[in-house]
Amino acid sequence: QVQLVESGGGVVQPGKSLRLSCAASGFSFSDSALHWVRQAPGKGLEWVAVISYDGSDKFYADSVKGRFTISRDNSKNTVLLEMNSLRAEDTALYYCARDVGAYGHYCDYWGQGTLVTVSS
């Protein structure tokens, strides 16, 4: 079955960096786009970024553009989110989610999330 397992979350100081990882299994990873979506404590969902099946196309939310970088390694079935210049407002549960297609569409499978807390 499809599984997405996020890791790499933790407590980090403002201005620092963190790298999240999502390990995928149970489907043809190299055929699917992947998304990161976050949810601040007690708040709604916020779409963060998407990467196409082959990594050639990447799109970002305005709130993270220039600070976050999404990438993937199809040989390792892994998608990464490199987060730089972190701010308090980046504190959230970060979900990795599978797109139904090769480019950006909707998500049909989600991981359980990894918590990022930005605090001094």
Added chain:
Amino acid sequence: EIVLTQSPGTLSLSPGERAILSCRASQRVSSAYVAWYQQKPGQAPRVLTYRTSSRATGIPDRFSGSGSGTDFTLTISRLEPEDFAVYYCQQYGSSPFTFGQGTNLEIK
């Protein structure tokens, strides 16, 4: 960026009643690429409908999506106890793929 506004913010209904949730976009959504998700406390979201009106695999037929242009609706025909949750619309017609702020469907 397309801004999605959901209404109402909270909807209080009883099991067996019909729920109508609204999602209004700040500009036309390309190809009616709107999805609806359900999220229960402590769980990841689950997709209910996509491309406005197509039901995702395994979703009961009491859930139906409709709409076009800038106005979209999720209707739950007869509420079951397990349907009380938070619902989000999302547009994926153009990047950034924004979500609405959510509608909390609570038991009256």
